[in-house]
Amino acid sequence: MFKNEGEIKKGRPEIILFTGFLGSGKTTMLIKTIEMLAEKKRKCAIIINEIGDVGIDNRQMRKLGYDVLDLFGGCVCCTLKVTLEATINHLLEDCEDLDYILFEPSGMADPSAMYPAITNCGYDVNEIHNIFIFDPLRVDLYVNSLNKLFNDSLNLAGMVVINKIDHAAPGMVKDAMKMVKDTRPGIKSFQMNVNDGLTPEFNQALIRERRQ
Template sequence: MYVYILGGFLGSGKTTLLMKLASMYTKRGEKTALLVNESGEIGVDGATLKAQGYDAMELPNGCICCSLSGTLQTALKNIKNDIDPDIIIVEPTGLALPHKVKELVNVSMIDPDETYIIGIADIQRFDDLVKKKEQFFKMQMSHADFIIINKKDLARPGQIEEVTKWLNSEFPNRPVFSVSAKTDENIDQLYEMMR
């Protein structure tokens, strides 16, 4: 069982990416479970995901790396026992620290083969985020296995190169590439990074 944790600030495109990855794994014939942590965000909830045919569980009203840590571990155990998926994709709230979620995944009893963090940077709001919440953003990306710059379709000329350079300087030796989860631009590169 492989676990992917989507890490990124509010509005970075985690839910759109979650849907793309779930669809990719379903097409590959792999049993996929989704765990979504809604904390007052506007997004796709567990009921909507279930209506689209996905095995989904929603953890509302709290952060899975903080106040809902026990709930997360219970949910993961239930997913393993009830669904026994090949892949679990976890979408924490945009205020979560993905490495804390990874710690909880790894200490729970689901025995993942591998747990990966996908860091998601929002090109549209990148400058504001780094200006106002740089330390928090760095903490969110600090343990990412790779970082994607999302919303490539909305980037101004030269912006992808600027942000890539910044990310490479802050997180050396991490793959960084840009995609548009909305338009599928460069999404194949992301799929190639996945198990």
């Protein structure tokens, strides 16, 4: 049985969603975000969905000493929707002092497909902090074959991180920026080398986004 809106306590954890195509830097960003939040003494739970049964990101995370809840066995956009809902409800019921739930869906997943599982747990759509991580080295892929995924991802995002600026040519970063501005003028966007760490501006924006 799932909780309804009225039963959820006011101070429930924030949900941060890290979306972006395969290899864009979601896990790297998630780890840096937990480190930043842990420094601020915030308690975080991590949910990771990986396709296949080789939990590389989970192993990586456990090595760093974090507990990770697995959503093994398939893609969250189809069979595991119920599992995601049950997992979030489990966290809401059993971890009272939790401040954040950080969720990395598979890079193949359509981000809109996981919203029902979250809203069924009593969250409003506009309470979900959705960070779209855009790998500028993949601009051509997004333009030519993943245009719908790009538009859908960007339309749901609250912030965009153009990642790997250390690796991408300046022209690629410019093209990525233009795509973002053309699709979502005014959206908060950041350019980063997430491997090196999150920028103070991003950290501030994420914390400021925290609703009262």
